[in-house]
Amino acid sequence: MSAATYWCCLRSIIVREGLRFLHQRERFFAALVRPLVWLAIFAVGFRAVLGVSIIPPYETYILYDEYVVPGLVAMIQLFNGMQNSLSMVYDREMGSMRTLLVSPLPRWYLLVAKLLAGVAVSIAQVYVFLGIAWLWGVEPPPLGYLAALPALLLSGLMLGALGLLLSSFVKQLENFAGVMNFVIFPMLFASSALYPLWRIREGSPTLYQIAAWNPFTQAVELIRFSLYLRVDVTALLWVTGCLVLFLGAAVLAYDPGRGFWARRGGPAEQA
Amino acid sequence: MYEAAMPADPPSIPAIHGPPALAVEELSHSFGKRVALDHVSFAVPPGGFTMLLGLNGAGKTTLFSLITRLYSNRTGAIRIFGFDLRRQPTRALERIGVVFQQPTLDLDLTVRQNLRYHGGLHGMAPSDCEARAREELARIGLAERADDKVRALSGGQRRRVEIARALLHRPNLLLLDEPTVGLDTESRRQILGHVRALCREQGLAVLWATHLLDEARDEDSVVILHQGRLRASGSVRAVCAESGSATLPIAFAASTTGERRP
Structure with a gap:
């Protein structure tokens, strides 16, 4: 197997993901409307309630709108990661997952390629959102848009890997709504996406601890700092560590010899 | 109707004396306590058309999942043109096409x-x-x-x-799992004819799983699976002769009656 083989495989998985995304216009708009609603309604309402003091990486007082944008960017990636894992479960039930897995390339590579394809789609959404946020008046330094790219790649992969791991635990599509409630909302609300950590500490020291340990908080901070041309080393290490952990566990879960299929049977046997 | 298009390059017809296109040896698999396959062995020769017959729940889909490496076998072996699926999955998988x-x-x-x-x-x-x-x-x-x-x-x-x-x-081996389910008679006939022609003209080895007995012909090899066990395998004539049946449906009925011994 040559490098060209691997490249052709990766490219075709990304192209397919992109095409599928473009064909589902509703999905595109839904993915975009969600953070915009937060920005245009929630942020405006919260502007008065929540004063944000000067905290790194910001150098002046900022409006709440500006604070919340990196959090909403991470939210797009969180929803995308979960959406992808949902589509993995769907593909598993519908059988198109089998087409992917019958490829002669190593399975870990197929999973990583699938993950990268999902992240590519999510990054496209993020930049469209950042463009609209710019029109809205949230203007990070121009170079920040470039500096955020590696951070977005890393956080997108980490959240996607978490989704992938979750998808291996979910037996059927119907069970997925529970996962959304038990994963997405706690991760989003117990994080620094919508309010700074020091504000959470004022409310509840316990919740603060939870939020500080939340990988999603780390993803948000990684993106926030990079967007303002700073590096949050702690967040970088956290996100990288979580990525390795989640991806490793997901690869094990999908391993043909050890994974869940060998024990439970494939889609048809379960039916 | 199909156009008689010729491929751009000559088909690779595997050597007759080479290893079988597919060799399944002493293959067993269980999901928890439920035994889906129990010491199954058979082979598909290069360029041969083999029908895998079995009722629903016979273990056909599990067998296909194992051959396509959706998950791995723990006991027994699966070899594709001599390449062990567990040890050389890449070499094995690039030789198979699946429907x-x-x-x-x-x-x-x-x-x-x-x-x-x-x-x-x-x-x-x-x-x-x-x-x-x-x-x-x-x-x-x-x-x-x-x-x-x-x-x-x-x-x-x-x-x-x-x-x-x-x-x-x-690929040199084509696997089809119940490919005609849900199709009308004419489509069924066309697809079966197409795959038989591929086998004849391209030297493609075919494993065709079905529960529709009328899809088998006298010159085919058949493998009969029932409740996870191999009940018969060989040419249609040999299978009929072995069970003393006049036709394949009778032979099939004879080999699929009787429950699994506990």
Whole structure:
């Protein structure tokens, strides 16, 4: 197997993901409307309630709108990661997952390629959102848009890997709504996406601890700092560590010899 | 009708004395306590057409999942042209093409996009993929539908596209799991005829799983699976003779009655 083989495989998985995304216009708009609603309604309402003091990486007082944008960017990636894992479960039930897995390339590579394809789609959404946020008046330094790219790649992969791991635990599509409630909302609300950590500490020291340990908080901070041309080393290490952990566990879960299929049977046997 | 398109390069016909296209040896698999396959052994010769017969729940799908490495066998061995699926999965998998029981085409993508995706998964370069797609689509008589969305095709046409897709990377062994389920008689006849022609003209080894006994012909090899066990295998004549039956349906009925011993 040559490098060209691997490249052709990766490219075709990304192209397919992109095409599928473009064909589902509703999905595109839904993915975009969600953070915009937060920005245009929630942020405006919260502007008065929540004063944000000067905290790194910001150098002046900022409006709440500006604070919340990196959090909403991470939210797009969180929803995308979960959406992808949902589509993995769907593909598993519908059988198109089998087409992917019958490829002669190593399975870990197929999973990583699938993950990268999902992240590519999510990054496209993020930049469209950042463009609209710019029109809205949230203007990070121009170079920040470039500096955020590696951070977005890393956080997108980490959240996607978490989704992938979750998808291996979910037996059927119907069970997925529970996962959304038990994963997405706690991760989003117990994080620094919508309010700074020091504000959470004022409310509840316990919740603060939870939020500080939340990988999603780390993803948000990684993106926030990079967007303002700073590096949050702690967040970088956290996100990288979580990525390795989640991806490793997901690869094990999908391993043909050890994974869940060998024990439970494939889609048809379960039916 | 199908156009008589010739492939651009001569088909690779495996040597007659080489290893079997597919060798299943002492294969067992269980899900928890439920035994899905119990010491199953059989072989598909290169260039041969083999029918895998079994009722629903016989273990056909589990067998297909193991052969396509959806999950791995723990006991026994599966060899594709001599390559052990567990030890050399890449060498083994690149030699097989699969048509699954469930339709697996992306309905919203065009036929060409679907084929390209599959070609990419097998590491084919886009230009090679394009040429092969044209060839295979011409063979199934759907060349002019390449840019139509799959959704616009009939059930029979979709199946034919799936066969074209499975052949895109030039496999030597084609596996089909109940490929005619849900199709009308005419589509069934066409697809079966098409695959038989591939086997005859291209030297492709075929394993065709079905519960429809009328799809088997006298010159086929058959493998009869029942409740996870191999009940008979060999040529249709040999299987009939062994059970003292006049026809395959009688032989099949004879070998699939009787429950599994506890």
